Amino acid sequence: MQYYRCKCGKSKAWGFIGPSPCTGCPSCGTTLDQSPMDHTLPLPHTFITKYDEDTGKPYELCGICLRTKAELEQRELVAEEV
Numbered sequence: 309m310q311y312y313r314c315k316c317g318k319s320k321a322w323g324f325i326g327p328s329p330c331t332g333c334p335s336c337g338t339t340l341d342q343s344p345m346d347h348t349l350p351l352p353h354t355f356i357t358k359y360d361e362d363t364g365k366p367y368e369l370c371g372i373c374l375r376t377k378a379e380l381e382q383r384e385l386v387a388e389e390v
């Protein structure tokens with residue numbers, strides 16, 4: 309397991325593969341990295357429009373981290389409270 313953290317330390321992650329390059333800390337805005345020194349700004353999410361198989365409703369999905377726009381917005385709200 310690897311440990312990743314953002315520059316300010318509010319966002320942390322554990323895992324075998326690093327967080328997506330478009331995932332940043334909602335507080336300090338840097339990417340999560342193994343080193344406390346080496347933080348860069350996250351890439352912008354690359355949204356592609358998909359259509360729900362059941363309802364046919366369009367939704368936006370990031371082609372890099374494979375999260376929907378709604379999911380990402382939700383996630384950032386949750387992270388802010390920590």
Ligand SMILES: [Zn+2]
Nearest residue numbers: 314316333336
């Ligand atoms: Zn941070």
Ligand SMILES: [Zn+2]
Nearest residue numbers: 330353370373
């Ligand atoms: Zn993304």
